Amino acid sequence: MAIIRPIAEQDLDQLIFMARESGIGVTSLPDNPDLMRQKLSRAVASFQQKLSPEEAHYIFVLQETPDGPPVGLCGIEARIGRDEVWYNYRLGEVIQASKALGLYRRTLTLFLSNDLTGATELGSLYLREPNRRNRNGSVLSKVRYLFLAAFPELFSERVIAEMRGYSDASGHSPFWEGLGRQFFNMEFSDADFLTGSGDKVFIAELMPKFPIYVPMLPKDAQSVIGEVHPHTQPALSMLEAEGFRKNGFVDIFDAGPAVEAELHRIGGVRRSERLHVRIVERPGSVETLRPEWLIGNERFATFRGLSVSRIHRDGPQIELTPDEADALQVSAGDPVRVMNLKPQEPQDG
Amino acid sequence: MWQVRPLSAADLGALEALLHANPLRLSTLPAVRDQLAERIAGAEQGFAGLDSDATLLFGLHDGDGNLLGVSGIQPFAGGDEPFYSYRIDELVHASRHLSIHQRQSVLYLSHELTGLTSLCSFSLTPALRETAAFDLLSRCRLLYIAAHRHAFADELVCEIQGVWDDDGQSEFWKNVGELFFGLDFITADHQCALHGKTVIAELLPPYPIYTTLLSDKAQAAIAQSHPGAQRTVDWLEREGLEKTRFVDPFDAGPTYRGLLEKMHSMNTIQPFSAQRSGDPGADATTWLLATGEGSEFSCVLAEGSLQDSVFISRDPGAEDAPGLALPLESN
Numbered sequence: 128m129a130i131i132r133p134i135a136e137q138d139l140d141q142l143i144f145m146a147r148e149s150g151i152g153v154t155s156l157p158d159n160p161d162l163m164r165q166k167l168s169r170a171v172a173s174f175q176q177k178l179s180p181e182e183a184h185y186i187f188v189l190q191e192t193p194d195g196p197p198v199g200l201c202g203i204e205a206r207i208g209r210d211e212v213w214y215n216y217r218l219g220e221v222i223q224a225s226k227a228l229g230l231y232r233r234t235l236t237l238f239l240s241n242d243l244t245g246a247t248e249l250g251s252l253y254l255r256e257p258n259r260r261n262r263n264g265s266v267l268s269k270v271r272y273l274f275l276a277a278f279p280e281l282f283s284e285r286v287i288a289e290m291r292g293y294s295d296a297s298g299h300s301p302f303w304e305g306l307g308r309q310f311f312n313m314e315f316s317d318a319d320f321l322t323g324s325g326d327k328v329f330i331a332e333l334m335p336k337f338p339i340y341v342p343m344l345p346k347d348a349q350s351v352i353g354e355v356h357p358h359t360q361p362a363l364s365m366l367e368a369e370g371f372r373k374n375g376f377v378d379i380f381d382a383g384p385a386v387e388a389e390l391h392r393i394g395g396v397r398r399s400e401r402l403h404v405r406i407v408e409r410p411g412s413v414e415t416l417r418p419e420w421l422i423g424n425e426r427f428a429t430f431r432g433l434s435v436s437r438i439h440r441d442g443p444q445i446e447l448t449p450d451e452a453d454a455l456q457v458s459a460g461d462p463v464r465v466m467n468l469k470p471q472e473p474q475d476g
Numbered sequence: 477m478w479q480v481r482p483l484s485a486a487d488l489g490a491l492e493a494l495l496h497a498n499p500l501r502l503s504t505l506p507a508v509r510d511q512l513a514e515r516i517a518g519a520e521q522g523f524a525g526l527d528s529d530a531t532l533l534f535g536l537h538d539g540d541g542n543l544l545g546v547s548g549i550q551p552f553a554g555g556d557e558p559f560y561s562y563r564i565d566e567l568v569h570a571s572r573h574l575s576i577h578q579r580q581s582v583l584y585l586s587h588e589l590t591g592l593t594s595l596c597s598f599s600l601t602p603a604l605r606e607t608a609a610f611d612l613l614s615r616c617r618l619l620y621i622a623a624h625r626h627a628f629a630d631e632l633v634c635e636i637q638g639v640w641d642d643d644g645q646s647e648f649w650k651n652v653g654e655l656f657f658g659l660d661f662i663t664a665d666h667q668c669a670l671h672g673k674t675v676i677a678e679l680l681p682p683y684p685i686y687t688t689l690l691s692d693k694a695q696a697a698i699a700q701s702h703p704g705a706q707r708t709v710d711w712l713e714r715e716g717l718e719k720t721r722f723v724d725p726f727d728a729g730p731t732y733r734g735l736l737e738k739m740h741s742m743n744t745i746q747p748f749s750a751q752r753s754g755d756p757g758a759d760a761t762t763w764l765l766a767t768g769e770g771s772e773f774s775c776v777l778a779e780g781s782l783q784d785s786v787f788i789s790r791d792p793g794a795e796d797a798p799g800l801a802l803p804l805e806s807n
Contacts, residue, residue, distance in 0.1 A: 223656050223679045228667060230679065234656055309688040310569055311576050333569045333576060335686055342655040343689040 128418065129263055130193060130454050131270045131432035133174045134186040134200065139167055141188075141197050145253060154291075154319055155202070155251040170202070174428045180281045181206045185274065186251060187432070189267050191258060193454055198258040201267045202251030203274065205282055208244030214331040215240050215376040215385060218353065219338070235341035237352075239334065243376055243385065247275075247282040250289065252362070262418050262434065265468055268365060270432040272395030273423030273464050277430075284390050287374065288366055291359040292383025293351040302382035305348025310335060318380055334379055352382045359383070368470040369394035399466040401425070406459050407439070407446040422447075423464045424455045431455045438465055478609050480616040480775040482523045483516050483535040483546065490543035491516070491535070495599060501644070501662075503726065504531070504548065504597045506669025522551070523771040528627060529555040532620070533597060534775075536613045544604055545613045548597030549620065551628050552590075559590040560677035561722040561731060562685070564699065583685040583698075589722060589731065593621070595634040598708065605707065608777055611804055612764060614711055616775035618741045619766035619800050623773070631735055633720075634712055636701040638729030648728040651694035656681050664726065677725050699723050699730040715739045745802045748787040751794040756781040760790060767799035777804065 134142070143163050146156040156163075166186070173183035183205040188197035207213045216237035223232045249271055254264050275282055294300040294315065303315040311333050318330055341349055353373060355363050366386050374387035390396060418434035422445070433454050439446040445465060447455070457463060483491065488509065495507035505515060515533065522530030529552060536545035553559040562583040570577040600613055621628050640646050640661070649661040657664055657679065668676045687695050699719070701709050709732070713719075717734035724731065736742055751765075759781050766775040780789040787794075787801055 221656075221681065221683075223681075225675070225679055227671060227675065228679075230657065232656055232658055234681065236683070306689075309686075310580065311578055313576075329571050329573045333571055333574070333578075335569075335580070336567075337582070337686070338683045339686070339689070340655065340681060340683070343651070343685075 128451075128454065129189050129191055129261065129266050129434045131187050131189050131267065131430075131434075133428065133430055134167060134170050134188050134197070136167070136171060138188055138197050139164060142167055142200070145197075145200065145255065148255065149253050153253055156253055173205075174430075176428070181209055183281065187267075187270060187274075187430070189254070189258075189263060189270075191261075191263070199254035199263060199267050200251060201253075201271060202249070203271050203282070204248040204250060206245050207248045207287075208241060211328045212331065213241055213244050214328075214334070214379050215243055216339070216379055216382070217242060218375045218377065221338075221340075237339040237341060237377075239336055239338070239379070240376065243285075243287060245283055246285040246287045246387070247390070248287050248289070262468060264362075265365060266418060266421060266432075266434040268362070269369075269395050269466065269468060270421055270423065272369070272393055273399060273421060273432055273466055274430060275390055275393065276396040276399045276466075277423060277425050277464055278427060279390055279396075282390055285387060286371075286390050286393060287385050287387045288371065289378060289385050290363050290366075290383045291356040292378055292381030293354045293356055294381060300351075300381040301345070301347040302351050303380055305345040306339065307334065307380055315380070331379060348382075353377050353384045355383055370470075394470045395466050398471055399423075399464050401462055401464050402440065402443055402445040404452060404457050404459055404461045404463055405441070405444045405446050406449055406452050409439070409446070409448050419468055421466045421468060422451070422455060423466075424457050425462045425464055426456075429456060431457075434468070440465075477539045478536055478544070478612055478777060479539075480534050480536050480612060482771055482773060483519055483533040485513070485516055485520075487535050487543050488513055488516060491546060494543055494546065494601060497601065498599045501665060502597055502599055503665050503668045503673060504550075505533075505546070505599070506666065508669070511670060519548075520771070523773070525770055528552075531555075531596065534613070534616055534620070536600070536609060544609065545600035546597060547595070547599075547613045547617055549617050549628070550594040550596050553592050553594040553633060554587075554590040554674060557672070557674040558587040558677075559592075559594075560674065560680065560725050561586050561589050562725050562728070563588065564687075564721040564723060565684075581687040581698075583687060583723075585680060585682065585684075585725070586722065589633050589733070591629060592631045592633045592733070593629040593736070595632060608762065608804060610707060611711075612775065612777055614708070615741055615764055615802060616766065618739065619745065619764060619775055619802055620773055621736065622742060622745050622800055623766060623769060628736070630737070631733060632717065632739070633722075634708070634717065634732045635724050636705045636709055636712075636729045636732065638724055638727030639697045639700045639702055640727065646697065646727040647691065647693040648697040649726055651690040652685060653680065653726060661727070668726065673726075680725055694728075698728045700728070701730055705729075715741055741802055745800050746782055747785065747798070748782060748801055749785050749798050750796055751787045751789055751799075752796070753790075753792045753794040754788045756788040756790055757783075760788075762804040763787070764802040764804060765789075765799055766802075767795065767797045 170186035189199040217240040371386035376385040519533040521527040563586040717732040722731040
């Protein structure tokens with residue numbers, strides 16, 4: 128079983144450690160202790176409701192045992208683009224047509240846009256290498272649906288996630304080389320680091336403001352627009368299975384796609400169910416199977432999520448063992464929200 | 477003896493042959509007979525004062541009436557349509573925070589030159605390119621403008637052909653227009669000639685172009701004139717026209733621009749009230765002599781001198797007509 132909870136002050140050292148360990152590519156976790164400290168403070172303040180709901184950035188950590196260290200994290204940014212300008216390229220097209228000349232041509236274009244401002248973003252997903260087991264990655268990603276389902280009024284109906292774009296084995300992004308690099312001479316890894324360091328807006332301001340005609344880019348840059356890094360393909364597939372779709376916006380640096388779903392149409396939100404707790408002794412219920420279910424306690428500042436291999440349901444009630452109830456910090460009669468980890472589409476059966 | 481006069485329908489066949497022999501294509505004059513007939517008819521209307529927008533076409537003939545060259549004036553660039561250019565501009569992409577400061581060259585579609593008077597359609601048989609016939613055919617247009625000043629704008633532009641490779645293809649077009657039209661340069665140029673440049677230019681990409689995204693060759697071609705046009709460039713510069721930040725939207729050839737009243741030739745043109753055959757004296761020199769108005773306009777080279785606003789010509793058969801004189805060596 129894995130336990131997910133809001134990040135707390137005492138997690139700072141582990142957060143800094145994970146940021147260092149995550150390396151280039153995990154833009155949201157730059158190796159910069161000061162920034163990590165700020166990130167943590169903001170998340171803690173968010174759960175304490177010291178920030179307005181629009182300013183909130185919620186970070187959750189996963190631990191494999193009730194007293195274990197955090198080994199992964201995930202985040203929900205309540206509204207993007209609130210404190211600094213949020214940039215994407217929007218894929219568009221220009222049509223040139225002339226009946227006289229028998230001409231009809233579509234040209235793909237990239238429009239610099241702030242259109243995703245105000246959306247809720249799922250981000251900051253990271254799981255330590257040794258702990259990539261027991262569906263922990265899936266658990267970390269999907270526990271957020273329980274929180275969204277429990278507190279939809281705190282979020283935008285528009286939920287997005289930005290996927291890491293394609294870069295080759297040596298870390299070169301063909302899109303960056305073909306576009307960003309032309310406008311200022313900086314390595315992708317440096318730009319990426321600055322991005323995570325909160326300097327994305329500075330770089331964005333150096334990017335071309337007029338639309339870019341895609342055919343003017345090198346072929347290899349064109350071919351990766353809207354494509355994800357191979358390592359990110361599983362994450363993309365997981366989001367797509369939950370109803371997220373590419374929404375025509377891509378990252379201005381690596382052209383990785385944004386995916387989007389309406390909050391109430393996210394698969395995990397829709398299939399989650401609110402039940403009430405009954406405590407039942409169930410000796411021998413040792414967790415040996417892979418988790419199939421997530422349970423959340425429907426609380427805000429003291430949110431807890433728990434992954435379990437099976438649930439015992441009795442009508443509107445769910446039977447939890449005392450250990451499970453402890454992990455979720457719930458008592459008999461309390462509401463919880465349960466969600467099958469697997470999307471319900473038959474092909475995922 | 478060379479003589480410039482308005483092109484007429486009788487010149488049609490000769491004009492087509494002339495354009496075919498010229499390796500420099502003219503996007504304003506297609507080597508297509510029907511089109512040329514239309515252009516000549518239009519020019520005749522213009523000379524007759526019946527169409528103030530018509531492009532005027534002048535023909536250079538030898539003493540036997542053979543057509544040796546053609547040049548044109550579009551009184552108001554674009555006519556009644558917008559005249560398209562790219563304006564080369566710069567944007568500074570800078571961040572104090574990141575200590576970055578970079579200039580970016582950007583091409584903006586522009587109609588700024590619309591309505592200026594444009595010198596165009598110049599084509600001279602190659603054998604005469606290094607002779608005074610070049611001056612006669614180029615500068616006769618300034619004499620025509622001086623004689624019909626009210627019919628033209630105050631500013632002059634001249635688009636110089638850009639860089640084409642040996643196959644007649646333009647690297648700039650390949651990087652810009654071809655992406656949007658799917659037509660190679662020669663085909664597009666031909667379409668321009670058939671349908672008019674504006675019709676094609678209207679299909680150009682509407683947003684500015686960052687030149688840094690073009691190939692090195694295409695970038696190098698921006699505002700570069702074709703080597704074959706060097707004599708025209710030299711002449712325009714001597715006249716006091718300046719290379720602008722405007723380039724042709726098709727091949728990125730440069731555009732020269734200047735105020736008529738500041739042009740060297742315009743300021744050295746002298747009117748004469750009559751011509752006489754006689755001994756012009758020791759200070760005799762070669763002049764461009766223009767006489768007649770509209771359809772009757774004619775321009776020749778003549779040796780002589782101006783004395784009390786009478787042109788004394790060494791030519792025994794000088795016509796006794798008033799006109800304008802411009803010294804050949806004046807620029």
